[in-house]
Amino acid sequence: MDIRNIAIIAHVDHGKTTLVDRILHSTNVFRDNQETGELIMDSNPLERERGITIFSKNAAVTYKGIKINVIDTPGHSDFGGEVERVLKMADGVILLVDAFEGPMPQTRFVLQKALQLNLKPIVVINKVDKDNCRPDEVHDQVFELFFNLDATEEQLDFPTFYGSGKNGWFNDSLTPSEDITPLMDGILKYVPEPKVSEGPLQMQITSLDYSSFLGRIAVGKVTRGSIKEGQNIALMQTDGVVKRNKVKELYVFEGMGKRKVDEVVAGDICAVVGLEGFNIGDTISDFEVQEALPAIKVDEPTMSMMFGINTSPFFGRDGKFVTSRHLRDRLLAETEKNLALRIQDTDSADKFLVFGRGILHLGVLIESMRREGYELTVGQPQVLTKTIDGKKHEPFETLVVDVPADFSGKVIDLVTQRKGEMNVMESKGDMQHLEFEIPSRGLIGLRSNMLTATAGEAIMAHTFIDYKPWKGPIPSRNNGVLISKNQGTTTAYSIDKLQDRGTFFIDPGDEVYIGQIIAEHIKPGDLNVNATEGKKLTNMRASGSDGTVRITPKKEMTLEECMEYIQEDECIEVTPKVIRLRKVYLDENDRKRFSKGAKMEA
Template identity: 65%
Template sequence: MQSIRNIAIIAHVDHGKTTLVDKMLHMGQLFQDHQNPGDLIMDSNDLEKERGITILSKNASVRYKDTKINIIDTPGHSDFGGEVERVLNMADGVLLLVDAFEGPMPQTRFVLSKAISLGLKPIVVINKVDKPNCRPEEVQDKVLDLMFELDATEDQLDFPVVFGSAKNNWMGPDWKDQQEDITYLMDQIIEHIPAPEVREGVPQLQITSLDYSTYVGRIAIGRLFQGELKENQDILMVKRDGEQSKARIRELFVFEGLGKAKVTEVKAGEICALVGLEGFDIGDTVTDPETPMPMPPINIDEPTMSMLFTINDSPFYGREGKYVTSRHLKDRLEAELERNLALRVVETPSPDSFNVFGRGVLHLSVLIETMRREGYELQVGQPQVIVKEIDGKKHEPVEELTIDLPDSYSGRAIDLVTQRKGEMTNMELRGSRAVVTFVIPSRGIIGLRNELLTATAGEAIMAHRFTDFAPIKGDIQKRQNGSLIAHDGGVAIAYALDRLQDRGKFFIKPQDEIYEGMVVGENNRADDLVVNVIKTKKLTNMRSAGSDDKMKLAPPIVFSLEESLEYIKEDEYLEVTPESLRIRKIKLKEHERKKKG
């Protein structure tokens, strides 16, 4: 049996997990002359590269000193928490990465609590010690306090600590003493992370993640806890409800470097991929047909938010996308369900629209962004939180919210969150900045980021994670301002925009094409206002000196996809096409809106 270590890397979003995994892969000498050193190998899809966040957990492996280290890179954002929980089941230990300045953050707590409850031994890596004002010793104490709070065992509390900078490619025992490379960390992994327990007996493999290939369909990925599996072996698949089905393993793969290597057999302790299984779900057990031994099922996080997805029926439909029909939309959502586990799709009475349930606005916006890049056109409604009935009372999702901002703005931020039914639980000063923690309903977080950034001159950093369902807190004030709605279709004229500037802020610029019912700006008042932005100047043969050079237009407000989703009201849709994002009223004609109102 070759020497193996299975290790997951967990951390808060943006603390440097993926950078560290890249350095470990380089350490395994997989890439001498490979690609630009600035590129991250693990964040492979375009969205991950642009946003600098990990969305999908990924498997890789390196060989170091005759040991194969299977590395699982996990997402740090709580909207993808479902990924983290499952993949931790494959590991025997974790690398807990913490920023030397920020210290443990909400997501650190979330992923660490999962790892500790599974009995995994952590190695704490205090990263980014090259940052100005960093405080590695203080952060180390904070991690220890957090472990105590999470009821870690004696063995878990006796964790090794490694300091360093993944970006600068060094890790060592002392943060003041810079090393040549990350060898110290690799040695700590081999010394402190236990080798997988090899159990003899009938095979037991739990499917914890999946891959998808257009050639072979769904590929099951999991760790073999007991026994061995061979190519062309007949197996029994036991589902979470106890239902059983027989299947045959067509091909077996293990992870080598960034890819997969085909093998004929796999022994206990290894992480492998199986081709040939049909209709499986996460948490199903692959075992022996003669003497089946199913494993306890894994819990998958429930969705907390829903959004209506519908076909694009605006006057501009079909101009930019190639997939515009309800059949395209349905097929694409069904394909997404194959690999995106925290997602649910429910058909509505209308054949053209679907209710899509997910873990949060970011989770759903990543799906929407991926679809628009693939050439889909669609419209989405306002995000709605999922309300559950528990003991005859209505409950809604509640989140822990952490805001890191300059101390001078903390009063304004607390005021904003309190208006949205948030309750402050902790406040901590770090130099000139404050870190404030709240408990807030998920409804209150929708649209909060924009208001916070405006109130703090763009300085606030916001992170939140779902904690539980709690009784509904009552009404929450939403967007105060009404919309400016286009009266007619055509091309926006600078003269008309200039005349309407005192009515509000615009989302369009001169020469933009618009249609009737499209939201072209935000009204200064609370009600909606229909405006004519295609009105041209009446030309006469009388001229007054200097009358044409007074026009000064404010630049339009440009929203990102998430900001647009958080901004729209109940009676509005966001039209998403490969090139454009447009906010529109669901009823485009003014008389229809009035009739409904």
């Protein structure tokens, strides 16, 4: 068959999307005069802003008469669910590794999944043009990683290419080539043709697409037989229900888009239009011979957050979707395509417990909802615990930190305070490479503290390992907060008088309400303050001229930073225009009553 299906996997920032750009350009997908820019596959606005891939995407190119389906995957461990399901469509993987950083936590995670599926690996050592790069040493580390993951003899005999995605060359040696032709030839040589079984139609839905004209579109690889336009099929769902359906239209991937076809044979990846009520993991089977493929298994979530309707006094000012029904429908729609996400109802009809892979995973969901016009309140992230052999267990992660040697002591101190244990400490060029095993709880709020302690020099990465025995209490935020005791517009006069009490999250002229968190206190313990008081004006001039009010700019916090910052009795109000921190109980007397009750229970 003249088809190759390949997924590109790597740790975050090792150059996957740039490599896809090079493949698209080298196979003349675009016209000569066409403006394409960079990171072509990262088409989502959130991806472009953050500079990371969040959603896996397909493209198809033709090279030497052979069609290559290319799947770009996310590199962040929080989006591991995306990688796990799309690898089912591939027959080979390009494992991309940075020539300086070497294998990182996510490299291990995605490679393990690929080896379990018995996919043929091609190793590409990227960024060999960087200072301090060490391609030979990295190659040995990759081989060691394969060996540690119990790779077969055949998998250990992987081909290796070197190059620079930025400079547009890849070769099977360190000698720069003119372009990426050697790598493209390597894909044709080493990636096997799709394995096709004899028999009637079988296709597993591994991805969803959506079109405002066509509705929901099922995407997957045909593993057996062929699928035709107008064909009657059996949709076999993961819960055992079988539905009769009809294929209205069929598309295959071509370049960055899709092309309508009448028939798709086994081995190719296609998009099916017209199916109703399908989910990821369902099997499209022959109508007469109904055989389901094994369900897609995705690792369990490790973190939960409470999502509720916005209950602040400013409720409904910015958002279009504000009711619990809107919130519930949106969350349920998300679980259809986001396999690593779970939703659970609570005692209250206005609140839902949402389970995800980590703060970034949940943060991207909240940010997407906010941009779509939703208003909501989210609580403090909590790790999920399990009882194993009668003992409480919690999720642990591997934390890797690369930092200049001068700051390594501060990093070790910060991580050990949070019950982390150091396993590896080695020099990597002029950087110190540190590896820790740390409870997932210890990672909440660690990034901002570490960047402060290392003057922004630390590079952090982490990935889930396993559940291990509970480590006991971990110190959280030391400082209290300043809480507004009035509703109104803040004044420069009031903020100026309160500046020595803490770091403000608001500017003069912002509207605040009772119970809103407006600043971080310089001491432990919370303080209720009035930030809306104006200066009393009389007709008597002061003997000395008034000093000019100098207000320090407010501290800007991203959504993820807010999620890491808040404590148990605090939450975040998220609307399309603003993100505010607030207390769960806005009234001061309610807060006192709640804290007394909590102490009595303890």
